[in-house]
Amino acid sequence: MEQAKPLNETRPEPQARPTVGVYLASHLRDYGMLLALVVIMALFEYLTDGTLMRPVNLTNLFLQNSYIIIMAIGMLLVIVAGHIDLSVGSVVGFIGALAAVMMVEWELPPLVVVPVCLLVGFMIGAAQGYWIAYWKIPSFIVTLAGMLVFRGLTLALLEGQSVGPFPKNFQLLSTGFVPDLFGADKPNVTAILLGVIAASAIVLLAARARSRALKFGIEDEPFSFFVAKNALLAGAIIFVAYLLATYRGLPNVLITMAVLISAYTFLTNSTTLGRRIYALGGNEKAARLSGINTERLTFLTFANMGMLAALAGLIFAARLNTATPKGGVAFELDVIAAVFIGGASMSGGVGKIIGAVVGAFIMGVMNNGMSILGIGIDWQQVIKGLVLLAAVIFDVYNKNKSR
Amino acid sequence: MQDIILEMRGITKSFPGVKALSDVSLKVRRGEIHALCGENGAGKSTLMKVLSGVYPHGSYDGDIVYEGKTVAFGGISDSEDQGIIIIHQELALVPQLSIAENIFLGNEIAHKGVIDWPQVYATTAELLLKVGLSESSSTQIGKLGVGKQQLVEIAKALSKKVKLLILDEPTAALQENDSQKLLDLLLEFKAQGIASILISHKLNEISRVADTITVIRDGMAVATLDCHAEEISEDRIIRGMVGRDMEHRYPQRTPKIGATLLEVTDWNVWHPESAERQMIRDINLKVAAGEVVGIAGLMGSGRTEFAMSLFGKSYGQNISGAVKLRGQPVDVSTVRKAVANGLAYVTEDRKELGLVLDESILRNTTLANLGSVSTRGVIDDTQERRVAEDYRKALNIRTPSVFQKVMNLSGGNQQKVVLSKWLFTEPDVLILDEPTRGIDVGAKFEIYSIINQLADEGKGVIVISSEMPELLGICDRIYVMNEGAFLGELAAAEASQEKIMSMIVTA
Structure with a gap:
């Protein structure tokens, strides 16, 4: 490239690092929701006189929200790809019903039922993804149809009845705890140990990412902020682990969630597959002209969503220890709200x-806190709706400001 | 005889960084057909947008005197109220609605909001009679051909009591006999005292109907020709259209042309939605190693459609024809295969088709070739960063860091990011579609230099451009394209703007 030689060969000077305040203001969008979560937790901790953070309640909080979080992971990919999935609530109900029929009526062992249900979930997602990806039918319509179909199939499968209870070992999926390897005394040492390991891993990864970023000269996060952030994060994780340890230890679902969150964070950040999903959502035409198989990618995103919805359905059924025709009703709304509160863009490509x-x-803590306070379901809905709106307005405001 | 219906005086219109019109004056007499000629981007459409109020009063300098009064249109509805109706090249009809519904869209015959359908249909029938369209007023627009849709647009203009009709390339998409019909209609209107401004590239049509011709070039009215006072030859008009001197600077290159690299034979493509419309006809093209080949043609001549159909069937259907690379037949039926076989297409529409605007330079650079910066699907950050930095330096992309979102870059730098993306796929043949559209002169020179560099490296480069001086400045050979077919080819040495233009307009 002789003739196109740059005029200014010098690498741009790394800009002076901003102070903590300036840095935080310019990254409000990144940390805003985390701050909001902390504030909301502190608020309810105060309003409920410390009930929120009591080990029993904290354990409950994880159990109650595990299925929403698991589905939010899948929904994030769907929304980043520029689509929506309204059927997940019905899929939760349907898979719960299917599991109940297989285990309670046919008396099949959970070791068979769980993989079969995950596969069925994958197929449900794939079936919907097929129409969306290859026939270009809007996802809103396909999954709205799916929502009706699987709700109806749930009713048909259960014949309008609740079916249960489940075998003991299936219930462990949701209500089980990681056993303490170091004796049965409280606090649960395994839980604390796992907490410390998780916290160290997070700090280590953060430090590695920072040193690499520094090498490139692209890091503008002040060192004090970096230390404070990670100390707080690690502290919070160990503290929560300790609290849980004083009750019954780490719930199995917490481990499931942690594994899924790590795996999907890696997928979105570091793999070609993840990168391509963002490109697809950001500009589908450009992605296609770059040789990306946009159809297959969309298809896979929905199949993945179906599988995660099935997992959520199993965990939800195990938690209730029964499958009901109403299982999973309106879950899709909580899941979609969670993704948008978390900063994803309606138009795709961001999240x-x-x-x-x-x-x-945020949704879970509010549900839990307001229930403890005895706020009726009517006002809970109003408040949750307003929080969703506020979160998105905050996001749009920050985006406009940064332009 | 000087009954002037419209006079535009000293119109100057600037966009940030560009002067689109400078001191343009135009006089239109009542009941005349006034033709407006000029190259793409000369400023014809801008002038008409000023007139119709799309660019409201105050956003330009100069005066518009219409029917003896100085007017200040704040929007298109103001000019329509006065009887100035513009019909755009892309028709503004709703395909799902009927002829009658379209004609009275936004202008419904209604009493207190309730539409008087019998009146609507009766009036529509009268209007259709006037424009010579024998269709029922309840026919759905989508079922009509382009020619008939054009007539509906004109009927719509008549319904608004038109006094000055502006037609932007009305015959560009029409068959020969439909064009004739339309021109006859204009002559009829002329007899009724309705003035028309006709924007057209087809000089034979202009010489047939026009009373006066104004030639616009680079935002200036360079000539006003009275067709009744003298015989106006097509050459005279062409000279006016292209007459700028060739003092643009293009980087020097001594072509080292090697063996044939890419060969396309008998390429035919049909429209993606309507299978009976053939868009590309029997195109044969050759590009040699180290050669820069241009494709000249007007907008809508099918250049982009040809390039995109070649690049992984990204446009059209029923595509037929053979592609050979270095004499070997290759499969280019998907973008992936085309890229794997060494083809790259740099789009004319970088924002819509070329870039993910919300993402960084780095991520856009590697998007088409993520495989080579990753192992088993996991991206190597360090290597990816190195690649992006290399291209930033090689192409001189001006940015504080490769992590900058491409949305925040200037047009020239965005274009370089798109180029980076395709250079990183290490193609043998690059198709550059309008590579310098919307970028400043300095960046243009850099892009030309990159093109020369690529040719010197032995790659084949195909350049599609609406700017003829650009093609003449950088190409070794130029194909001239019109209506989906190649009219012929010219070696750079023997080509001139006049030759290309006359090939197109006399086709």
Whole structure:
């Protein structure tokens, strides 16, 4: 490239690092929802006289929200790809019903039922994804149809009755806890140990990412902020692990969630597959002209969503220990709200797994806190609706400001 | 005899960084057909947008005197109220609605909001009679051909009591006999005292109907020709259209042309939606290693459609024809295969088709070739960053960092990002579609230099451009295209703007 030689060969000077305040103001969008979660938790901790953070309640909080969080992960990919999935609530109900019929009526062992249900979920997602990806039928319509179909099939499968209870070992999927390897005394040492390991891993990864970014000269996060952020995060994780340890230890679902969150964060951040989903949602035509198989990608995104919805359905059924025709009603709304509260864009291409998880926790803490306070379901809905609106307005405001 | 219906005086219109019109004056007499000629981008459409109020009063300098009064249109409805109706090249009809519904859209015959359908249909029937369209007023627009749709547009204009009709390339999409019908209609209107401004590239049509011709070039009215005072030859008009001097600077290159690299034979493509409309006819093209080949033609001549159909069947249906690379037949039926076989297409529409605007330079650069910066599907950040930095330096993309979102870059730098993306796929043949559209002069020179560099490296380059001086400046050979077919080819040495233009307009 002789003739196109740059006029200014010098690498741009790394800009002076901003102070913590300036940095935080310019990254309000990234940390805003996490801050909001902390504030909301502090608020309810105060209003409920400390009930919110009591080990029993904290355990409950995880159990109650696990299925929403698991689905929010899948929904984030769907929304980043520029689509929506309204059928997940019905799929939760349907898979719960299917599992109940297989285990309670046919008496099949959970080790058979769980993989079969996950496969069925995958196929449900694939079937919907097929019409969306290859026939270009709007996802809103396909999944609206799916929502009706699977709700109806749930009713048909259960013949309008509740079916249960489930075998003991299936219930462990949701209500089980990681056993303490170091004796049965409280606090649960395994739980604390796992908490410390998780916290160290997060800090280590953050430090590695920072050193690499520094090498490139692209890091503008002040060191004090970096230390404070990670110390707080690690502290919070160990503290929560400790609280849980004083009750019954780490719930199995928490481990499931942690694995899924890590796996999907890696997928979205570091793999070609994840990168291509963002490109597809950001500009489908450009992605296609770049040789990306946009149809297959859309298809896979929905199949993945179906599988995660099936997992959520199993966990939900295990938690209730019964499958009901109403199981999973309106879950799709909580899941979609969580993803948008977490900063995803309606038009696709923007959003983070961790954002969706934080969004789900915001919804979950509010549900839990307001229930403890005895606020009626009527006002709970009003408040949740307003929070969703506020979160999206905050997002749009920040986006406009940064232009 | 000087009964002037419209006079535009000293119209100057600027966009940020560009002067689109400078001191243009135009006089239209009542009941005349006034033709407006000029190259793409000369400023004809801008002038008409000023007249019709699309660019409201105050956003331009100069005066518009209409029917003896100075007017200040704030929007298109103001000019329509005065009887100035513009019919755009892309028709503004709703395909799902009927002829009658379309004609009275936004202007319904209604009493207190309730539409008087009998009146609507009766009036429509009268209007259709006037424009010579024998269709029922309840026929759905989508079922009519383009020619008939054009007539509906004119009927719509008549319904608004038109006094000055502006037609932007009305015959561009029409068959020969439909065009004739339309021109006859204009002559009829002329007899009734309705003035028309006709924008057209087809000089034979202009010489047939026009009373006066104004030639616009680079935002200036360079000539006004009275067709009744003297015999106006087509050459005279062409000279006016292209007459700028060739003092543009293009980087020097000594072509080192090697063996044939890409060969396309008998390429035929049909419209993606209507299978009976053939868009590309029997195109044969050759590009040699180290050669820069241009495709000249007007907008809508099918250049982009040809390029995109070649690049992984990204346009059209029923595509037939053979593609050979270095003498070997290759499969280019999907974008993936085309890229794998060494083809790259740099789109004319970088924002819509070329870039993911919300993402960084880095991510856009590697998008088409993520495989080579990853192992088993996991992206190597360091390597990806190195690639992006290399291209940033090689193409001189001006940015504080490769993590900058491409949305925030200037047009020239965005174009370089798209180029980076395709250079990173290491193609043998690059198709560059309007590579310098909407970018400033300095960046243009850099893009030309990159093109020369690529040719020197032994790649084949195909350049599609509406700017003829550009093609003449950088190409070794130029194909001239019109209505989906190649009219012929010219070696750069023997080509001139006049030759290309006359090939197109006399086709």
